[in-house]
Structures are given as C-alpha cells and as structure tokens.
Amino acid sequence: MLEPFQFDFFVRGIIATTLVGALCGLLGVYIVLRRMAYIGHGLAHATFGGAVISYLMSFNFLLGASLWGFLSALLITLTARRATIHSDAAIGIITTASFALGVALISRFRSFTRSIEAALFGNILGVTTGDLLVIGSVAIVAFVIILAGYKFFLFTAFDQDVARFYGVPTGWVDTMFSLILAAVIVASMQVMGVTLIAAAIVIPPVIARLLTDNFRMMMILSITISALCGCFGIYISFFIDVSSGASVVLLSALVFVVVLGVTSLRSGRVTGRSFTGGV
Amino acid sequence: MLHPTPHERRGSTPIIRLDAVHAGYSALLVLENVDLTVMAGDFVGILGPSGSGKTTLLRTILGATRLYQGDVTVRGASTTRRIPRAGYVPQLETIDWTFPVTVEEVVLMGRTTKSPLMPWHSGEDRRMARDMLERLGIDHLRKRQISHLSGGQQQRAFLARALVSSPDLLLLDEPTRGVDIKTRDEVMHLLHDLNHQGITILMTTHEINTVAVHLPWLICVNGRIIAEGPPAEVINEDVLLRTYGAVMPVIEYHGMPLVAERPHAASFRRGASATEGAPNDPGTMTERHEHGNHSPRGRSGRAAHGTDGPPHRDA
Numbered sequence: 358m359l360e361p362f363q364f365d366f367f368v369r370g371i372i373a374t375t376l377v378g379a380l381c382g383l384l385g386v387y388i389v390l391r392r393m394a395y396i397g398h399g400l401a402h403a404t405f406g407g408a409v410i411s412y413l414m415s416f417n418f419l420l421g422a423s424l425w426g427f428l429s430a431l432l433i434t435l436t437a438r439r440a441t442i443h444s445d446a447a448i449g450i451i452t453t454a455s456f457a458l459g460v461a462l463i464s465r466f467r468s469f470t471r472s473i474e475a476a477l478f479g480n481i482l483g484v485t486t487g488d489l490l491v492i493g494s495v496a497i498v499a500f501v502i503i504l505a506g507y508k509f510f511l512f513t514a515f516d517q518d519v520a521r522f523y524g525v526p527t528g529w530v531d532t533m534f535s536l537i538l539a540a541v542i543v544a545s546m547q548v549m550g551v552t553l554i555a556a557a558i559v560i561p562p563v564i565a566r567l568l569t570d571n572f573r574m575m576m577i578l579s580i581t582i583s584a585l586c587g588c589f590g591i592y593i594s595f596f597i598d599v600s601s602g603a604s605v606v607l608l609s610a611l612v613f614v615v616v617l618g619v620t621s622l623r624s625g626r627v628t629g630r631s632f633t634g635g636v
Numbered sequence: 637m638l639h640p641t642p643h644e645r646r647g648s649t650p651i652i653r654l655d656a657v658h659a660g661y662s663a664l665l666v667l668e669n670v671d672l673t674v675m676a677g678d679f680v681g682i683l684g685p686s687g688s689g690k691t692t693l694l695r696t697i698l699g700a701t702r703l704y705q706g707d708v709t710v711r712g713a714s715t716t717r718r719i720p721r722a723g724y725v726p727q728l729e730t731i732d733w734t735f736p737v738t739v740e741e742v743v744l745m746g747r748t749t750k751s752p753l754m755p756w757h758s759g760e761d762r763r764m765a766r767d768m769l770e771r772l773g774i775d776h777l778r779k780r781q782i783s784h785l786s787g788g789q790q791q792r793a794f795l796a797r798a799l800v801s802s803p804d805l806l807l808l809d810e811p812t813r814g815v816d817i818k819t820r821d822e823v824m825h826l827l828h829d830l831n832h833q834g835i836t837i838l839m840t841t842h843e844i845n846t847v848a849v850h851l852p853w854l855i856c857v858n859g860r861i862i863a864e865g866p867p868a869e870v871i872n873e874d875v876l877l878r879t880y881g882a883v884m885p886v887i888e889y890h891g892m893p894l895v896a897e898r899p900h901a902a903s904f905r906r907g908a909s910a911t912e913g914a915p916n917d918p919g920t921m922t923e924r925h926e927h928g929n930h931s932p933r934g935r936s937g938r939a940a941h942g943t944d945g946p947p948h949r950d951a
Binding site: 511514515519524566571 | 700735745757781
C-alpha cells in the first residue's frame with residue numbers, strides 16, 4: 358500500500374496533484390456557475406501555444422505561458438463584447454488558434470516532442486521541487502485572492518450585469534479571475550496535461566452542486582472532492598500505469614456517476630413520496 | 637390597490653436628467669431623442685409595448701447602454717464618468733434560479749461594497765439584511781435557496797437586496813410581472829410606502845389598469861417619449877395608440893381612466909356579424925372606437941401586439 362511513497366517523484370507528484378486538485382476545485386465553482394466551462398478547456402489549449410513559444414524563445418516557461426493565457430482571456434473578453442460574437446465562439450477562435458500555433462511550431466521544430474507529450478496529457482515524473490514551490494505559491498495567492506474578494510466574486514458570478522449597478526468593479530473582478538485562472542492552468546499543466554485540465558476544473562464543482570444548494574458548502578465540497586480525486590487518482594495511476602491526468606479525471610468522472618446515481622435515486626424517492634402523499 | 641395617502645409629483649431637485657439622449661446597444665439604437673427629468677421623491681411608471689425601450693431607459697439611467705448622443709446625469713453627475721448608485725431590481729426572468737444561493741445571501745449582495753476591505757459581510761450587514769427581510773415579511777425564508785420561493789417571495793427577496801443598500805433611487809424592471817393579485821397589491825403598497833419615505837422610484841410595467849393608473853406619474857415610451865404626466869392626462873386613446881400602435885378604448889371608472897378590454901378577434905368577428913347594420917349597438921364597444929386601419933408609426937409596428945393591448949383589428 359505504501360510502496361509508491363518510497364519514491365521521491367511520487368511524493369512530489371501526489372503533493373502536486375492534491376494542490377492542483379484543490380485549486381481546480383476552487384476556481385471551478387465560479388467557472389461552472391458562470392457557465393464558462395468551455396473557458397477552462399480553451400485557456401488550457403491557449404497556454405499550450407504560449408508554452409511552446411516560451412520554450413522556443415528560451416523564455417521562462419511558467420511566466421510566458423501564464424502571460425499568454427492571461428492575454429488570451431482578455432482577448433476573449435474584448436472579442437465577446439461585440440454583440441455579434443458570443444463568448445463561446447470567441448473562446449473557440451482565440452484558444453484553438455493559439456493551440457494550433459503551438460502545434461505548428463512543434464511540427465516545424467521537432468526537437469522537444471517528449472516534454473510536449475507531458476504538457477498535453479500530464480506526467481508526474483517530471484515534477485521537481487521547483488515545480489512544487491510554484492504550484493504552492495500559486496495555490497496560496499489564488500486562495501487568498503478568492504477568499505479576500507469572496508463577496509465580489511460571488512455577486513459577479515451570480516449577476517455580473519446587476520453587480521455593476523451596486524458598485525462592484527466587475528471589470529477588475531473579471532481581470533483578476535482571468536489572471537488567477539491562467540496561473541492555475543499553467544501550474545497544473547505539468548501534472549494534469551492541457552487536454553485534461555478542463556475536466557479537473559469542471560467535474561468536482563458539478564459533483565458538489567449535486568450535493569448542496571449552498572454556495573459556501575459547494576466551494577468546500579468542490580475543493581475537497583477535487584483534492585481527494587487528485588490524491589487518489591495519482592495513487593491509482595501508479596498501480597495501473599496510466600498517465601496522471603487521465604487517472605485523476607477518470608476517478609472524478611466515476612465519483613460523478615456515483616453521486617449522480619445516488620442523488621437521482623434520492624430525488625426519485627422524494628418525488629415518489631410526494632406523489633403517494635398527494636394521493 | 638389605491639394607497640391611503642394620496643401622491644403628488646413633488647420635489648424641486650432633479651435627481652435624473654436626460655437631455656436629447658440617443659441610446660441603445662452595439663449597432664442598435666433603441667431610444668431616440670429622449671428628454672426627461674425626474675425629481676427627487678417622484679414615483680414614475682414607465683409604460684410601453686415589448687421592445688419599446690422601457691428596460692433600455694432604466695439601463696441608460698444606470699449608464700449601462702451605449703450613449704450615441706446626448707447627456708445623462710444622475711444627482712448632477714454624468715453617467716459616462718461613473719455608474720450611479722441605485723437600488724436595481726431586474727426582471728425575474730433574468731435571474732439564474734439554479735445558482736446555489738440563499739435568500740439571505742442574495743440580500744447581503746446589496747451590502748457588498750459597504751465594507752469592501754472585509755472578506756465577509758459584517759455583523760452590521762447581517763443585521764440590516766435580517767431587518768429588511770423582516771420588514772418585507774420573508775425573514776423565515778432566509779435560509780432557503782432562491783428557487784424554492786413563490787413569485788411574490790422572489791420579488792420581495794430582490795427588492796430587499798435593493799433596499800438594504802439604503803438607496804435614495806430605486807429602479808425596478810416589471811416588479812409585478814407574473815405575481816398573483818394579492819402579491820401585486822402588496823408589492824405596490826410597499827413601493828408606495830417607500831416612496832412616501834422619500835425614495836425616488838422608477839418602475840416599468842405592462843399592467844395599465846392594475847398598476848399604472850395608480851401611480852402618480854407615467855411616461856409612455858416607444859423608442860422615444862410619447863407622453864408623460866399623471867394617469868388622468870396620459871391614459872387616453874390617442875396616447876395609447878401612439879404608444880402601442882393599437883386602438884385601446886379608455887373608459888372612466890370612479891374618476892380613474894381604465895383601458896377597456898376589447899373582445900377577442902374571433903368573438904369580435906362574431907359580434908360584428910351579429911350587429912351588422914346596427915353600428916350604434918351599445919353592446920359593441922369596438923364599433924364606437926373603430927378608427928379605421930391605423931398604421932403603426934415607426935417601430936410601433938412590433939408594438940401592435942402589446943401585452944395590454946387588444947388584438948388590432950384589420951379594417
């Protein structure tokens with residue numbers, strides 16, 4: 358049972374995925390409630406383009422990819438302000454173009470195929486102590502900002518339009534959220550992989566929403582479920598020898614199916630009781 | 637419905653002023669050449685068919701539309717520089733009812749900027765929210781998720797959010813839409829009370845007979861301001877025709893103008909055929925009000941089927 362913990366890479370990996378899970382669970386609540394699930398998927402792909410460019414320019418990978426992701430988020434917001442372009446279309450255009458740029462550069466310069474595979478699908482083998490420090494720092498900053506701005510983030514998520522009339526600086530709230538999201542995606546890229554980050558962001562809050570009608574409880578559940586899925590997903594991946602990101606996402610999906618089944622049965626029983634009572 | 641204390645348009649200080657305003661959204665002009673002054677303490681109803689610009693007028697006052705031309709000032713400050721503070725109650729249809737928030741959390745949103753440096757709401761915020769919920773009679777529902785309320789209770793919850801921010805200006809978008817008669821009367825009484833306490837109120841409505849005629853001041857809108865004044869002056873066939881693009885007979889009942897419902901198109905045809913040759917039959921009110929085939933003006937072509945308006949009869 359404790360065999361994997363003999364390996365330093367595994368210990369670093371399991372700490373990283375637990376932290377990344379908690380981060381994704383935290384941001385995911387706002388993303389799901391604002392019906393922006395696609396943005397996690399899109400920005401993950403956009404940062405991939407930034408990561409490849411940073412690599413080619415010998416620029417700091419984390420900084421370059423974060424900056425690229427943040428700029429992509431801003432560009433999406435600006436494009437979606439045009440009445441004729443909805444945000445989902447803006448996300449589709451900007452992020453896939455960025456991803457395609459990354460793919461084009463890879464195919465042009467074929468020297469770094471292996472690390473790109475890790476970026477695409479996640480690999481805990483490459484998690485260094487430096488990576489852990491970065492993930493830890495991003496986690497602390499993200500939690501502090503989201504908790505400090507709790508009221509503002511909540512009102513903006515609930516009704517951005519009306520929040521403005523009550524003096525909430527929704528532009529700043531959006532910008533801050535985009536910045537944190539870009540940083541979290543970059544920090545998660547090594548562990549989860551670009552293609553699987555979106556699932557890690559979306560599934561835990563959806564499970565939490567099935568379990569509660571309370572926003573605060575939804576946050577707590579989402580963070581906890583996400584962190585636990587991260588932790589146990591890596592643990593399972595060690596034994597079944599699959600990529601870390603895939604293992605975490607599959608475990609989350611399994612939990613979702615179970616919770617959906619249980620809550621559906623429970624609501625079915627409640628409906629049945631009401632019906633019987635009505636008769 | 638009538639409030640025990642009579643209203644009068646009052647106040648000498650303008651709180652809202654629109655000068656030659658052309659406003660709308662990106663590539664869509666909705667309001668044209670609107671001049672409007674609302675005094676502090678006014679209680680104003682905004683009437684008009686769907687798509688006439690009622691909501692856009694409220695949003696223009698809040699600086700949330702594209703201002704193509706003209707100037708909007710609230711409390712003397714231009715809305716292009718900063719969004720004015722106001723209690724705003726949106727149409728209930730725009731609310732995300734699946735969002736996992738309780739009634740209390742919704743009301744507390746109205747206090748978000750009162751203590752911006754604190755991550756959570758202060759004890760004072762919570763006390764004020766409880767007081768407001770008690771005042772509106774929904775304190776016992778404060779822990780409920782918002783979708784688990786009746787229409788009237790939902791309306792009160794969002795009214796509480798607006799009021800807990802202690803506004804001197806309240807803008808409401810169809811606050812009586814979709815609620816039963818008793819709730820509608822309660823909401824209107826509450827708004828009258830608030831107005832008596834000095835809060836300036838602007839509200840949009842589709843309900844002419846049950847809401848609009850009881851307000852002290854009305855503005856009829858259809859892309860521009862068609863008319864404004866007390867109901868006795870504004871609710872007449874000419875203004876309603878220009879506002880809704882439909883013939884709407886007006887009768888007087890205890891000194892109050894009321895729009896008489898016309899028979900349904902099908903029954904109208906039956907009635908017309910039954911009374912053929914007897915145009916002065918008192919049973920066919922429509923005959924008395926038939927003005928021929930009116931072409932709706934400008935954008936009012938869409939307005940010909942306004943909620944309160946009877947179906948327009950083809951000549």
